[in-house]
Every structure is written in structure tokens, then in C-alpha cells.
Amino acid sequence: AREGRRALAEFDATGAARRLDAAARARPASATIAYYAWRAAVAAGDPAQWALAARADSLAGTAPLRERLLVRTHVAAARELLAAVALGRELAARFPDDPEVLEVAQLVEPELAPAVALLERAIARDSTAPPDAPCRRCEALDRLVYRYWYADSLDAAERTVHRWIAMRGEDERPWRLLRELRIATGRRAVADSAHRRGIALG
Numbered sequence: 068a069r070e071g072r073r074a075l076a077e078f079d080a081t082g083a084a085r086r087l088d089a090a091a092r093a094r095p096a097s098a099t100i101a102y103y104a105w106r107a108a109v110a111a112g113d114p115a116q117w118a119l120a121a122r123a124d125s126l127a128g129t130a131p132l133r134e135r136l137l138v139r140t141h142v143a144a145a146r147e148l149l150a151a152v153a154l155g156r157e158l159a160a161r162f163p164d165d166p167e168v169l170e171v172a173q174l175v176e177p178e179l180a181p182a183v184a185l186l187e188r189a190i191a192r193d194s195t196a197p198p199d200a201p202c203r204r205c206e207a208l209d210r211l212v213y214r215y216w217y218a219d220s221l222d223a224a225e226r227t228v229h230r231w232i233a234m235r236g237e238d239e240r241p242w243r244l245l246r247e248l249r250i251a252t253g254r255r256a257v258a259d260s261a262h263r264r265g266i267a268l269g
Contacts, residue, residue: 068099070086071103078240080110084107086107088104109145120146123138132161140155140172156175169185169186205231216248225245228241
């Protein structure tokens with residue numbers, strides 16, 4: 068399960084789904100493993116993702132408080148349930164220094180400013196993680212790029228990508244995002260250089 072979670076944090080959706088599916092089969096009563104298996108299935112585009120979401124949600128009641136709220140908030144957000152907002156705010160209030168919690172809590176914030184504040188806190192909190200730890204800061208940066216993008220704040224989205232590159236320039240993901248943003252803003256010529264860099268790193 069640990070290797071699956073690492074693969075998920077490193078944007079290896081296929082590897083994460085394979086490892087976490089195996090872990091979920093080995094430990095079918097674990098709400099936490101079921102939750103990460105669901106997240107990996109979503110990342111990999113697996114049509115079984117909704118069945119996995121239902122399973123994680125059904126097991127959440129057996130988990131400790133953090134995991135219970137994390138699972139229920141994230142699944143409720145995916146299902147676009149009204150209860151997701153209250154769940155997410157309770158989650159963030161109870162675990163305000165937990166980067167993973169903050170990333171999930173921002174999903175249910177309808178306004179950009181509070182979502183950005185949660186993600187910036189997650190990035191700051193994860194800056195002291197050991198070098199060999201999964202890069203949760205990268206996940207938070209990824210989510211921040213998309214929050215700005217969906218809000219049509221493309222300049223802010225691109226600045227966030229450049230922050231990511233400055234922190235971890237050897238990661239493939241920010242270069243691919245940079246290419247997509249440049250294409251979205253009509254700069255296809257300069258998008259090609261970012262694309263080539265992403266291909267080289269990938």
C-alpha cells in the first residue's frame with residue numbers, strides 16, 4: 068500500500084492503481100487502503116472507480132477520525148453532495164496542519180480565496196518533509212494550478228507552475244502543465260519547448 072501511495076503522489080496513476088488494487092484485495096476491511104485504491108482508480112480513469120468509492124465510504128465508519136472524515140469528505144465532494152462542504156470544513160478545523168487533509172478540504176470550497184489559502188498552507192506545511200517522502204507539496208501545487216485555471220486566472224496558474232519548476236525542476240508534471248497552459252493562452256510556439264522538456268523527463 069505504501070508503494071502505491073508513493074506512486075499516486077508521483078502521478079504514476081497506472082502503477083498506483085495496480086499496487087493499491089492488490090493491497091485492497093489483501094486487506095479488504097481497510098478503509099484507508101480502499102480510499103487510496105479509489106483515488107488511484109480515478110487518476111487512472113478506471114470505470115470501477117464509483118464502486119471503489121462506495122466501498123471506501125462504507126468502510127469509513129470503522130476508521131479513526133482523521134481517515135473517516137478524509138474519506139467521507141472526498142467521496143462526498145466527488146459525488147457533489149451538499150454535505151461535502153460541512154465535512155470539509157470540519158476536517159480542516161480538526162487537522163489544520165495536515166497537508167493531505169488541507170488538499171482534500173479545499174475541494175469542497177466553492178470560492179477561490181479559501182481554497183487557495185488551504186492549498187498554500189498545505190504547501191508550506193509539506194516543505195519540511197524528508198527528501199524521500201512522497202511529494203504531497205506537488206499534489207497541492209497541482210491542485211492549485213487547476214483551481215486558478217478553473218477560475219480563469221491563467222496568469223496565476225502559470226506562476227504556480229513556475230513555482231513548482233523552481234522547487235522541483237526535474238519533475239515531468241509541471242512541464243506538461245506549462246505546455247497545456249501555453250496552448251490554452253494561444254502560445255503554441257513556446258508550448259513546444261515545455262512539451263519537449265516534459266517528454267525528456269518522462
